[in-house]
Amino acid sequence: MRALWFELKRRNVLRMALAYAALCWLLLQVADLLLPTFGIPPWVMRALVLLAVLGFPLAMMFAWTYAWTDRGLQREIPAAPASAPATESPSADPIAASIAVLPLVNMSSDKEQEYFSDGLSEELLNLLAQVPELHVAGRTSSFSFKDTQATIAQIGQALNVATVLEGSVRKSGAHVRITAQLIETRGGYHLWSQTYDRQLTDIFAVQDEIAAAVVAALKLKLLPSHQPSHAGHHLPGPDAYNHFLLGRQFLNRATEEGFRRAGEEYRKVIALEPTYAAALAGLALADAYAADYTQTDAQMLALRAQARATVDQAVTLDPTLGEAYTARAVLRFVFEHDWEGGASDFRQALHFNPGDVMSLWQYSRLLAAQGKLADALTQAQAATRLDPLSAQAWEIQSRYQIALGDFAGARAALDRALDIAPEHGRAPVGMGLLYLLQGDAATADHWYARADNATFRLCGQTMAAFSAGHEAASLQALQELTDTQAHTSAYQIAEAFAWRDQRDDAFAWLQRAIVQYDAGVQYIKYDPTLRNLHSDPRYRVLLQRIRLPLD
Structure with missing residues (x-):
């Protein structure tokens, strides 16, 4: 019945029923008043009532099939569906x-x-x-x-x-x-x-x-x-597919609990169907991200190594599955600093799935890591065109605009991200950096305080307080940062020391970030907070160590 109700509303049948009933009632009321005045026999009134009743199903059939639009009478016009709030279009013509x-x-x-x-x-x-x-x-x-x-x-x-x-x-x-x-x-x-x-x-x-x-x-x-088709890919049975869809739902949440539960569901899939490559690719991402929440470096590296073996198996089982290449590309460049391997996988992913937004913006991150900021911005802008209501896509685009010195463009992108998602955790970090680079430490500190992640908040507050001349506050935030975030955030600690121009400490923490395969290392070439390290010979040594180009 709910499906029928959905269709009745969608095709404006209910609206037509109410309008028809109201019109018939009005006409019959008028007829009841006027017919006796002109001496018209009672059977005419009965005939009008009968015609009204017989016409009802015909009117409903007409409403089910046709509706008026700005193009005239058209078949099967739906009522406006439940959807998101309107947002200004980037273009007048779709x-x-x-x-x-x-x-x-x-x-x-x-x-x-x-x-x-x-x-x-x-x-x-x-x-x-x-x-x-x-x-x-x-x-x-x-x-x-x-x-x-x-x-x-x-x-x-x-x-x-x-x-x-x-x-x-x-x-x-x-x-x-x-x-x-x-x-x-x-x-x-x-x-x-x-x-x-x-x-x-x-x-x-x-x-x-x-x-x-x-x-x-x-x-x-x-x-x-x-031709869009599942042909050539493994097609799981109903039980395995149910677990697969649950795993994807949890993975999309992008939280510690979400990654854990995604891993559980994907493992259920693989227990039922070990050759299901899409589930293996999902499991690899879930494990790789869950590794950030382990208690020791050894546990983190072991889980990421397991994730890499899993995604390699996915690519081997289905060498035409775009999402498997995307998953392996992310693991390669984010957690292994294998830039060329990641680029090769992204090219394969976009060959098999050219409209995949995740592949586009993830590929932009790899290009930026290699210092190809203009190319990275092009990929990021392609992602925001395809996904204009994604706060994450706009925030990522802003990173490259900041690095290229386009502060106005970055501000517009960050405003867009916050307009879409006012509680977005990373956009305030971008705003903080933007104001910090423009010399407004007080406003930068205000934005950093809004970050939902303790690492980014403390790192930003360390830098903003230092720029404002509040040395005690800067040291206090830095101490808390190193005491509580060393296991997972060596790169952000290096940023804080670099901004304070404590170069020896900055390089020591960058070395630690490389050993830990810290995801932040991907920003080392274009991160504005590290620019005072570029002239130090140790910086070029670091780039060579992680196989990034020197210019």
Whole structure:
């Protein structure tokens, strides 16, 4: 019944029913007053009532099939769906071949099944992102429209897309019903819609059918190798797939608890189906990030080594899986300082999945680490175009603008990030650095105090207090930083010492960061807080040690 209710609302049938009833009531009231005045026999009134009753189903059928739009009468026009608040579009005209995949509505009786509907939405998004000819809005932006109110037109404007894919999922035991519809964002009319009643064992075939239908509706002429499909990849059974979708949901949370639970779910998948490469790639990322929360350096390095072995297995099992290459690229450049290996994997990832936002902004980080800031900025800007409502994407873009001296551009990007997510933890750090570099230590300290991470907060406060001439406060923050964050944040401690121009200490902590494979080492070439180290011969030695170019 909830699925039917969804369709009735979507097609404006309920609105038509109310309007029809109100109009008939008004006409019958007028007729009741006027007919006796003109001596018209009573059977005419009875006939009018009968016509009103008989006309009701006809009106409902018309509402189900047609609606008026700014293009005239069109078939199957949906009502405005639940979506995110409107955001200004970066362009007045949407990209012609472009789409946003909205979260499918969970129509199952069990609300705990929402991971399944969200997971299918993400799977469809990833499938369509394989098509080079199609601009696919990123997950963060598309999912920001969940459980909020905006029209299809507003969604199109916010994401700069010409079409939206929306629908619903009802899962009951081994049976699933998926309703999907492709809607043009300006006129609001349907390009295509379909309902699928299948068993869970057919779920991948349904995804392929939906992706193919979208491509056909958009009249895209694709090369055979560009057809979105699961062909050639391992297709897990229903139990394994359920655990896989849960693992992805936890991994997307990007928290200590999320990484731990993601690892648990992915291990359940692999216990059922050891050759499922997508699950192995997810497990590798979950373990690599969970390593930051271990208690000792030995535990951290051991878990990351395990993650590397896992992702190597994923690539070996499925050498055409883009997400496996992305996972290995991240492990290579972030945790092993293998820049060339990471670049090679990113090229493979973007070959198989050219529209993947995560690959784009992660690749930008590698390019920046190599000192290729202009190229990094280009990749980051491509990511923000695809995912314009991702605060993380805008914050990452700002890093390169700061390093290039484009403070106005960086400020705009950070403002955008904070407008999207006022509680974003890293954007205040970027703001703090921006003001610090411009000589406004008081405002920098204000922004650093808003950081949600103790490491970044204490590092920033150390630097801001030093620049303000508050030596005691700077030393106090630095002492707390070294006492509490040495295990996981050697790089940020090095930044604090470098800003204070304590070069010996800065180099000692940078050496420790390299030994620990601290993720912060990727910033060593373009980090403005380390610039006073560049003239020291020890700086070039460090770059050679981690195989980064010297110029």
